[in-house]
Every structure is written in structure tokens, then in C-alpha cells.
Amino acid sequence: MRISQKVHIDRPPADVFKLIGDATRHPTFLAGATTFKPVTEQTQGVGARFRVLMKIGSVEVGGIVEINRWEDDVVIEWTAVQGVRQTGRWLLQPVDGGTELTFELDYDIGGGPVGWLVERIAARTLARNLWASLLAARRIVEAQE
Amino acid sequence: MDDNKVEVRTIEPPDAGALVRGAAADFEARDPEYIRNMLPLMWLLTTVYFRAEVRGMDRIPEEGPVLFVSNHSGGNMTPDSIVFTLAFNSYFGVERPLYSLAHALVTSWPVLGDMAKKWGIITAGHETAKAAFDRGGSVLVYPGGDVEVHRPYSARHEIRFDGRKGFLRLAKEAGVPIVPIVADGGHDTYLPLTDGRSIAKALRLDKLARLKVLPVSLALPWGINVGDFFGHLPLPAKIRMEVLDPINVEARFGDDYDAAYRYVTGRMQESLTALAAERVLPPFL
Numbered sequence: 001m002r003i004s005q006k007v008h009i010d011r012p013p014a015d016v017f018k019l020i021g022d023a024t025r026h027p028t029f030l031a032g033a034t035t036f037k038p039v040t041e042q043t044q045g046v047g048a049r050f051r052v053l054m055k056i057g058s059v060e061v062g063g064i065v066e067i068n069r070w071e072d073d074v075v076i077e078w079t080a081v082q083g084v085r086q087t088g089r090w091l092l093q094p095v096d097g098g099t100e101l102t103f104e105l106d107y108d109i110g111g112g113p114v115g116w117l118v119e120r121i122a123a124r125t126l127a128r129n130l131w132a133s134l135l136a137a138r139r140i141v142e143a144q145e
Numbered sequence: 146m147d148d149n150k151v152e153v154r155t156i157e158p159p160d161a162g163a164l165v166r167g168a169a170a171d172f173e174a175r176d177p178e179y180i181r182n183m184l185p186l187m188w189l190l191t192t193v194y195f196r197a198e199v200r201g202m203d204r205i206p207e208e209g210p211v212l213f214v215s216n217h218s219g220g221n222m223t224p225d226s227i228v229f230t231l232a233f234n235s236y237f238g239v240e241r242p243l244y245s246l247a248h249a250l251v252t253s254w255p256v257l258g259d260m261a262k263k264w265g266i267i268t269a270g271h272e273t274a275k276a277a278f279d280r281g282g283s284v285l286v287y288p289g290g291d292v293e294v295h296r297p298y299s300a301r302h303e304i305r306f307d308g309r310k311g312f313l314r315l316a317k318e319a320g321v322p323i324v325p326i327v328a329d330g331g332h333d334t335y336l337p338l339t340d341g342r343s344i345a346k347a348l349r350l351d352k353l354a355r356l357k358v359l360p361v362s363l364a365l366p367w368g369i370n371v372g373d374f375f376g377h378l379p380l381p382a383k384i385r386m387e388v389l390d391p392i393n394v395e396a397r398f399g400d401d402y403d404a405a406y407r408y409v410t411g412r413m414q415e416s417l418t419a420l421a422a423e424r425v426l427p428p429f430l
Contacts, residue, residue: 058192058196061236
């Protein structure tokens with residue numbers, strides 16, 4: 001299952017990356033996350049690991065993800081090392097002097113036909129949270145002078 | 146070669162060591178990929194059918210073995226284990242081993258017993274639980290056992306551990322913290338009338354099968370349900386669950402198991418009473 005959403009931000013990628021690339025600021029815009037914290041001393045660049053949980057239905061779901069691709073002002077990509085199987089990425093593309101910020105998430109919860117159904121039910125909550133996160137990120141970045 | 150193995154096993158004396166070695170097979174039987182694939186179904190049951198609320202998962206120590214001590218309700222179809230197993234595996238990932246202690250009748254069922262073992266359900270016992278801790282696993286125990294899970298409906302908001310203190314000695318000897326889990330709502334999934342303790346005693350079920358009760362309930366699809374041996378269809382009552390702060394038995398109570406017992410059950414009762422106050426009628430809303 002893949003969820004992909006994007007938003008246009010009226011600031012250059014370098015400004016957007018200051019927010020997206022700073023783990024300490026993620027709790028300020030990541031909607032629906034009940035936990036977001038580094039589990040390694042390193043919090044930037046390839047190899048940094050984070051524990052991320054989101055409330056989906058009755059329970060908090062997630063795991064530990066590791067950054068496996070990091071290009072300043074361009075992309076941050078991660079993959080799960082524990083918990084729900086997932087990969088995801090923040091993509092920053094310069095457009096018209098601003099930035100097109102894309103969030104992509106691929107996840108696989110297994111479980112055959114029931115899992116297929118649950119992935120789609122969960123996608124509603126996920127998509128709502130990710131959209132809220134993108135809007136929050138835009139608001140925060142554009143508020144800067 | 147296989148024949149030889151069988152022969153060697155049959156001449157082993159039935160001491161505690163053999164019990165632990167036998168249980169080792171059960172530890173290996175826990176299958177994280179099987180659990181991963183079952184979680185979506187558990188999620189549907191928990192979220193859609195029981196509309197569970199789980200609070201305080203962040204109070205669980207993030208690493209190392211823990212002894213989860215919980216109350217449970219709902220007869221042999223207790224929703225509490227489904228909800229907690231899902232919550233734990235979603236929160237920490239299937240990679241963190243959780244073993245649940247169950248009555249030997251559960252693990253010895255022909256087909257269901259094997260499924261239970263894949264979930265990490267092991268036959269209850271002091272040595273087995275310690276072996277689980279030694280392997281870095283956490284253990285979930287329901288000290289109240291059959292006496293609590295089959296208690297009558299009038300006692301539905303009651304922690305009933307029946308004076309059993311073995312879990313305290315286990316935590317102290319293994320040096321692991323106790324994390325209490327409190328659940329309310331399970332007894333609204335059917336209508337238990339009596340736990341039939343005196344009948345069970347008269348029939349010597351305790352000596353025959355370690356059963357202290359012979360419960361009688363109204364339950365689907367049976368109507369009058371004696372014994373609940375074949376389970377029943379639980380009604381979709383709402384389940385509320387809370388994880389309490391960890392308790393270090395040795396540091397706080399030393400050898401005074403009576404005081405520790407009063408403290409743990411008292412803290413759990415406080416939480417259960419608070420959860421029960423949130424209940425709305427009918428409990429299926």
C-alpha cells in the first residue's frame with residue numbers, strides 16, 4: 001500500500017529542509033504521531049534511527065526506522081528495522097522559486113486478504129495525518145521571514 | 146536417528162529441569178512472522194468489534210524483560226488477551242518476545258494448542274516463566290486464573306487474584322519489574338451467573354484438572370453454558386485498558402509478599418474502578 005501526498009511551499013528547498021531535516025522539530029508538525037524520538041545519538045544523515053508511533057484505531061502502531069538516504073535540500077528516505085514493514089521519503093523539488101514537498105509512504109502489514117482490508121482502512125487515518133503534517137509544515141516554513 | 150531421540154526423551158526423569166527443557170520447545174514455537182500476519186485480524190477485532198481503548202503503553206520499560214500482571218474477564222473467550230497482545234506487538238514490534246502463561250489445558254489442545262504456542266503462549270509454571278526471562282522475553286500472567294475469569298457478573302469490576310502471590314516471588318527472584326495491566330469490559334461479553342466453586346470442589350475438579358471452578362453462564366450460541374469448555378461467541382462490549390507504572394517488588398517490599406500483594410491489587414483496583422466509571426450503558430455503544 002502506498003500513500004503519496006504533496007504540497008507547494010512558497011520558500012526555496014533550503015528553507016524547507018531546515019525543518020524537515022531537523023528531528024527535534026518533527027513533533028511540531030508531524031500530525032497523529034504519539035511518539036517520535038531518536039534512538040541513536042546521531043539524528044541526521046544515513047544511519048540515524050527513530051522510534052515512530054501513530055495511533056491507528058485502538059492501538060499505537062509503528063516501529064524503529066533507519067535513514068538510508070540523505071541528500072541535503074533534496075531527499076530523506078527511511079526503512080523499517082523493527083515493527084511495521086515500511087519505507088518512506090520526504091522529497092523536495094524546486095518549483096517556481098518555491099518547493100514542492102512530497103511525502104511518500106509504502107507499508108505492508110501482511111495478513112493476506114484481512115491485511116489487505118486493514119491496510120485500506122488504516123490508509124484513511126494515515127492519509128489524513130500526513131495531509132495535516134504537510135499543511136503544518138507549510139504553515140511553519142512560510143511563517144519564517 | 147529420530148527413534149533414538151524419542152528413546153532418550155522417554156527415560157528422562159520428570160524433574161524441574163526436564164520441564165524447562167520441554168518448555169524450550171514452546172519458546173522456539175513462538176513465530177514472529179505468524180504473529181505479524183495475524184495482527185490485522187486482531188486489529189479488526191480490537192478496533193471494530195471491541196472498540197478498545199488502550200492507555201499508558203509508554204509506561205512499559207523500552208528494553209529488557211518485564212512481568213505483566215493483569216486481570217482478565219469474559220470466561221474462556223477473554224478479549225483482554227487479544228487486546229493486549231495486539232497493543233504490545235503493534236507498539237514494540239513482533240521482534241520483542243512476549244510470552245503468555247496459560248493453563249495446561251490451553252497448550253495441550255490438539256490444533257488450538259499449536260496455534261497458541263505460535264503466539265508465544267506457554268504452560269504456566271515458575272521455572273518456565275524464569276526461562277522466558279532468561280531468554281530476554283517478557284511474560285504476561287493472569288494470577289487470578291480460572292477463579293477470576295469466571296467470577297460472577299456481580300463481581301465484574303473486581304480484581305480477584307484469589308490470594309495468589311506466586312507472581313511476586315517470580316518477579317523478585319528473576320529481578321524483573323512488575324507492570325500491572327488493568328482491563329474492564331470483558332464481563333459484558335456474556336452473562337456469568339455463578340463460578341460454581343463448591344460444585345467444582347465436590348466433583349474434585351481441582352485434583353483432576355487443576356480447575357477450581359465450574360462456571361454457569363448465559364452465552365451465545367449455547368444459551369445456558371456450563372463449564373464454558375467449548376468457549377462461546379463474545380458480545381461486542383467495549384474494552385478499556387490501562388497500563389500502570391512499573392513496580393520493583395524487591396526494592397519496595399523486600400520479602401513482605403503480603404504487603405506487595407495488597408499494593409499491587411490495590412493499585413489495580415483503583416484503576417479498574419476508574420475505568421468502570423467510564424462505562425456507558427448498554428456496553429455495546
